Amino acid sequence: MSEAEGAGDQELARDLGFLEAYTIGLGTMIGAGIFVLPSIAADQAGPASMVSFAIGGIVSLLAALSLSELATGMPRAGGSYYYVNRALGPFFGSIVGWGMWGGLMFASAFYMLGFGRYLTFFLPMGATGVAIAALVMAAILTLVNYVGVKETGALQNVIVIALVGIIIVFIAFGLLNYDAATMGEFNPFGWAQVAATAGTIYVTFIGFEVIATSAEEIKNPSRNLPLSMLAAVVTPTLMYVLVMFVSTGTISRDLLINSRIPVAEVAAVFSDISLAGFNVGAAAMVVGAVLATVSSANASILSAARVNFAMGRDRILTNWLNQVHDTFRTPYRAILATGGVILLLIALNVEIGTLAEVASFSYLVTYALVHVAVVVMRRADPSDYDPAFRIPDPLYPVVPVLGLLACVAILFQMDLVVQVIGVVIVGVGIAWYVLYARSRSRTEGLMGEAISPEPATVPDGRGTYRVVVPVSNPVTESDLLRLAAASAHANEDGNAELVAVNVIEVPQQTSLSQDLAFEEERVQAQSDLLEQAREVAGGLEVGIRTRAVVGRSAARAILDIVEDEAADQVLLGWTGKRSRREHVLGSTIDPVVSRAPCDVTLVKLGPEGSRGEGDIAALAGQGPHAPVAARRAHEFADAADGTLTLLNAQVRDDAEDEGEGEDDYHAAGMETVESVAEAAGLESDDYEAEVVPATDLETDLLAALERFDTVCVGATRTGTVSQALFGSLPETVGSEVEGTVAIARGPEDSPRSVREALVERLQP
Structure with missing residues (x-):
């Protein structure tokens, strides 16, 4: 009789298809960046800032390729943090974990200030009013994630589709109204400044990392994960370049850099229709900006909580922070801590451009280490690392090497104040490792194995006729398994087996493995149920494997297992x-x-x-x-x-x-x-x-x-x-x-x- 690896080895259901994963990434990337950054980028690099966006896109494509290999080889919640921690060890894991958490909080504060700025179109107010609006919306989003409103996922998809439509219309009208004379000198400050601006605007490209943090939940990850990540990079890159092209070719540079609502100012040129005293074109872009900034901040708060959990799972961060709420089933302490820091950053009146650059700095450090991690994992080749997607041989190790060098080059071009803040965040990660995580962490890096690799193989002991049996009630479990065994015995070709499945359902706002860590009663019941299944199968003289799943939907989880197991039959009570x-x-x-x-x-x-x-x-x-x-x-x-x-x-x-x-x-x-x-x-x-x-x-x-x-x-x-x-x-x-x-x-x-x-x- 073949047995599962043991009760308690829960797996996470894969509920996200390509479209869901793509919109998760796109929803973060098409946010405040495309609506707020044109004025900041034009101020720093003039019309050549469109090249800065192209550079950011190329750097992100390199990172997406490395992340795709790591995510399909180690599909666990936590994204880049988990991959770096697994490959390079908890020292670098602590740096990346704190960096990602800090980056997401700085990015969320940036999004919220962008939200406040665009509200001034309808509600004229000064800097204090903008900050108050940002604080109120940040508090609301924190509360939404605290309570765990399920509808936010579906709303995210609707918002992303609407934004893409709005931006496409903006670009189309902009190209029709483009005036080369308005653009003026293309590169007034030199290429070094263009490279530095790539660091400023890089906050707009962290969205595909959100996809990686949900790798455990993506269906058919060998296809959907790399495709969704690459698509989530290419789409906004093209849009950003075209938005900058249209913006610098429609209104003067002075008007653009002094505008709080740059794309709305540009759209006002395209439209001469007014409604209730507001320019229709400008109003449409303002509505899009408000939706985008809210969507981006919401996704970032959600991702920050999941990074917290991944760190807690590896004992790099205290699990007290990841406690799941008894009623809402959300990691409320992590959400409150994240929201509190976001509110503090807004209240301290940190410059909006600085917020964007610090977030960019944190993620550039992260992606630099990700490129190192993919090389280490390739060299070490541990038995549990079997990526369904690999960087094609002609591009390996070119992709990780170029990606590492590009990230480092941009980091050195950034403003000194940003570098100082970024180094402080890195220092916090190092200090936390030395004072807290070093004596508690359960993980070891694979640097040694990378230097002297020892490939391993994993045998496959699956049967020829397979019956999947979802079980949830210990009273009926033995009879269902007995009937399934009767069917398996009759159809076997010498090697039939049962696959007993139990699913714990978890709300949307909670990381699947996070709810698992704090649901001791449900997890123990699941473990007992599957242990009983193994005992029953032993008496029936049939092979059995058990699969303990944590997912959003029991039905979807069962269907995924049926497909994954290539089952011949599913028997349900x-x-x-x-x-x-x-x-x-x-x-x-x-x-x-x-x-x-x-x-x-x-x-x-x-x-x-x-x-x-x-x-x-x-x-x-x-x-x-x-x-x-x-x-x-x-x-x-x-x-x-x-x-x-x-x-x-x-x-x-x-x-x-x-x-x-x-x-x-x-x-x-x-x-x-x-x-x-x-x-x-x-x-x-x-x-x-x-x-x-x-x-x-x-x-x-x-x-x-x-x-x-x-x-x-x-x-x-x-x-x-x-x-x-x-x-x-x-x-x-x-x-x-x-x-x-x-x-x-x-x-x-x-x-x-x-x-x-x-x-x-x-x-x-």
Whole structure:
């Protein structure tokens, strides 16, 4: 019997697809930067500042390639912090952890001041008013993350789509109104200043790091993670370059650098339409700026809390900070600490440009170490490092070397005051390591292994026929596993196995592994449940592996495991009750039944002694999945030495004489039974055949099934999602028959309708 690595080795569900991951990164990058930085960049480098944005994009692309390899090789919450800590050790991990946390807080303060500035378009106010507006919104966002409002994730996607549309329209009108004479001298301050400006504006490119901090939650990371990171860099880079091109070619440099709301000033040139006293074009950009700054700050606060947790997990930071709230299930102390520092930075009246540059400094240090980390991991090649994406050989080690040099070069070009603040943050990380983390950290770097690598291999002990069994109730667990084992034994080719799965669901605002660390009761219950599964499987003489998952949605987690395991069947328990409100069979069952690409068996357990035992019947009708039900019934009967009856109901007109046409009804029923048995691969001595004449199909069929201990019925559903998932008759049998009922379907290859796809997409 193969066992899991042990109870307590929880894994995180992968809930984020390409679009979700892409918008997470894009939502942070298309924020205050594109709306506030044009004035600051034009002041420092003139029209050549568009080259600064291009440099920032190139540096970010190099970092994204290294991060993509590390994230697919070590998909853990914490992003760059975790990779550096794992590769270079806790000394550098402490530097990066504190740097990322500090960078996100400085960036959030920058976003909030940008928010306040753009409000002046509608509410004229001075610097004090801007600061107050920034403080109020920062406090609101801190509260939103503290409480854990689930809708913020969906709202983020809507905001990002709206922003992209607004910016595209801005660029289109700008290109139509472009005037080369307005731009003036392209590079008035020299290329050294262009390089220095790249450091100022780099805060706009930290968004793809947010994707890496969520690596554990990204579905199909080998594809979606690098694609989403690269797309989240390329898209804003092109937009920034074009926005600077349009801005410097539309209004004078003096007007641009002195404007608190630069893109709104530019948009006002394109539009001569006013509404309620406000220029429509400028107002549209202001609305976009307000949405963008709020979205960016919200994403940064969320990411900061996750970095805190990753540091606490490695004992570099005290876990007191990561305590999860009893009611809201959010890391409230980390969120409050992050929000408090953001409020302090705003209250201290730190210059908005300085906030941006310090955030940039912190992340440039981080990415410089990330490039070193990817080289170390390649050289050390530990057994648990198997990246699905690798930097292509022609580009390795060119990418990490160039990336490291580019980050260092920009750091040396930044203003002295920024370098001093940045060095202080690095110093805090070093001091914290020496005074606190060195004696507590559980991790060791891989520098030694990188110098003298020793490759390792990991054997694969998976079986050939695999049944996934979600378990959540210790009372029903053993019977579900026994039925799954019966099916596995019948289909095995010498090496079948079960995969027992339990899922702990976690709210959006909490890092999946963070909730796990503080949910001792739920984690222990999960551990006990899966340990019991292993004990049960031992008595059934079947191999078993257990998977303990923490995720946003149990259904999505189960579907991901079914896909990951290439399962042949998923067997789920069911109460037998139907819900006529949000779900048909249940919030977890519905999506699994609808979308699992393998056999699905839904089991309602009856009284003891009727659970896949005794007299077993399978409905042998015309439905497409009747052979699957017959095969499942034979598996149960064979394992329990029970008797199997294939039962067919033939509807007849009760107005006819009882004897008239009886032979015809019986012959038609037997023909159907034999057809189902043949399709199921059953021999004639595997079953008994019975034909039930019925005037009312449902009533008479239920009466005929009363004498059986276990009933298997095939799904009949072929219509839209508004119908019963398995079909009305199978679900009626499931809810009305007192004994055990198994409803089965085989793989469904038919494409989903547009309506089904939309409903699936809108499900939480």
